[in-house]
Amino acid sequence: MPSPPSSAVFSVVLLISGSLCGAQTLPWQIWTDLHSVAELCEGDQVLLRSSHCPDGCQYDRHSDGDWRYLRLEGEEGVIFEEAGAGAITRIWMTQGSGSSGPLSPSVQIRFYLDGESTPSIDVPLPALFDGSAPPFEAPLVGGRLVSSGGNFSYVPIAYRDGCKITMTGADEERIWFQFSFHRLASAIGVTSFTGGEDLGAWATLLASHGEDPWALLDQIPASSTSRNGTTTLNPGETIRLCDLAGPDSITALSLKAPAWAWPEVDISLWFDDRNTVSMSLADFFAVGRGGLDSTQSLFLGIDSDGSLYSYFPMPFSANMTFDLEHSGGAGSSPVEIEWMVRTAGEAPSTGNGTFLAQFRRDDETEIGTDIPLLELEGK
Numbered sequence: 462m463p464s465p466p467s468s469a470v471f472s473v474v475l476l477i478s479g480s481l482c483g484a485q486t487l488p489w490q491i492w493t494d495l496h497s498v499a500e501l502c503e504g505d506q507v508l509l510r511s512s513h514c515p516d517g518c519q520y521d522r523h524s525d526g527d528w529r530y531l532r533l534e535g536e537e538g539v540i541f542e543e544a545g546a547g548a549i550t551r552i553w554m555t556q557g558s559g560s561s562g563p564l565s566p567s568v569q570i571r572f573y574l575d576g577e578s579t580p581s582i583d584v585p586l587p588a589l590f591d592g593s594a595p596p597f598e599a600p601l602v603g604g605r606l607v608s609s610g611g612n613f614s615y616v617p618i619a620y621r622d623g624c625k626i627t628m629t630g631a632d633e634e635r636i637w638f639q640f641s642f643h644r645l646a647s648a649i650g651v652t653s654f655t656g657g658e659d660l661g662a663w664a665t666l667l668a669s670h671g672e673d674p675w676a677l678l679d680q681i682p683a684s685s686t687s688r689n690g691t692t693t694l695n696p697g698e699t700i701r702l703c704d705l706a707g708p709d710s711i712t713a714l715s716l717k718a719p720a721w722a723w724p725e726v727d728i729s730l731w732f733d734d735r736n737t738v739s740m741s742l743a744d745f746f747a748v749g750r751g752g753l754d755s756t757q758s759l760f761l762g763i764d765s766d767g768s769l770y771s772y773f774p775m776p777f778s779a780n781m782t783f784d785l786e787h788s789g790g791a792g793s794s795p796v797e798i799e800w801m802v803r804t805a806g807e808a809p810s811t812g813n814g815t816f817l818a819q820f821r822r823d824d825e826t827e828i829g830t831d832i833p834l835l836e837l838e839g840k
Contacts, residue, residue, distance in 0.1 A: 490617075495678065496680075499774040500812045500814075501813070501814045504646030509641050509642075510540075538627060542625045543625075545622065545644065546622065546647065550643060554590070554611065555611040572618060581654060586631075589602070600668040616660065619651055619652060621651050670758055670759050671764045674759060674760075682805055684807050685712065689801040694726065694796045696790070696795070702783045711802060712775075713802070714803075717768040723743040725796070728741070732780075733777050740820040741788075745761075748769065
């Protein structure tokens with residue numbers, strides 16, 4: 462019997478219409494300047510290489526007789542290869558049969574940088590995530606038991622002239638993998654990974670999710686201004702909380718409202734006369750649909766005080782407006798909301814994109830039919 466149709470919910474946050482970067486740091490080094498999150502660099506692409514099946518077969522995994530190797534080099538299977546300059550900034554892996562299990566120590570993973578014949582990283586697969594091989598230590602890495610079931614690494618592995626990753630002992634294993642990476646047009650400013658990089662600020666950020674990253678890194682300028690208040694929103698009512706003149710940048714936005722109201726109150730943000738955000742509080746702050754555990758990411762979630770927060774930099778040139786709408790029906794109750802918006806109080810750099818978040822819901826999906834999650838035009 463075929464499976465019944467199912468529903469799909471999807472939201473995405475991104476930046477659009479950027480130009481040349483104004484920052485002097487590399488694009489993944491956001492801990493040096495959080496404003497750089499909003500900068501879109503010409504000549505920088507962010508891509509993903511994974512165990513996805515390229516020809517539409519059933520399983521997006523590496524397994525016996527269904528390898529995801531790019532090629533074999535003796536006993537080593539190549540699973541990632543890039544020429545030129547860039548950096549791997551995220552690794553995700555899991556292994557098992559039916560559910561996520563421990564990674565096999567008999568699998569060896571090797572990273573060859575800049576065309577070297579001896580790998581810069583050569584460790585059993587579990588050591589990449591279990592904290593036993595510096596600088597691959599928490600909170601930059603973690604195993605399946607401290608995540609949603611996968612093993613992850615956010616240790617940036619930079620290279621000036623190419624990177625190749627291989628595995629040995631994996632021919633008969635079931636392994637799912639993802640490598641997120643930057644591809645740069647130039648190697649200017651890039652220093653290849655040595656393992657001795659100072660990642661203290663990056664570790665501080667990742668260990669302090671739910672706290673204000675701008676304050677943690679002492680990056681709130683003296684020119685910064687906060688606006689706050691309390692309002693009561695009645696069913697069917699729309700209230701404008703902010704109408705700001707640019708050039709400036711939002712560095713913090715928080716709302717405190719009862720949890721029952723999150724799906725019924727919609728947030729609308731306009732940047733330079735363009736409405737780029739329009740969705741419920743539950744979807745914008747990534748809370749309310751993911752189970753019992755509260756979301757607490759670096760830039761979005763709910764803090765220990767129960768306030769919904771966003772710390773994304775949101776630059777604008779001319780103007781910005783911030784509205785809330787109570788979309789609940791006739792039986793809904795008024796909502797009391799505490800709110801705060803903080804601006805940098807200074808003009809953003811010229812290489813910024815515009816903050817955009819989109820939400821899509823499909824009430825019915827069909828097996829074997831792709832779901833278009835996002836369609837955008839322009840730069």
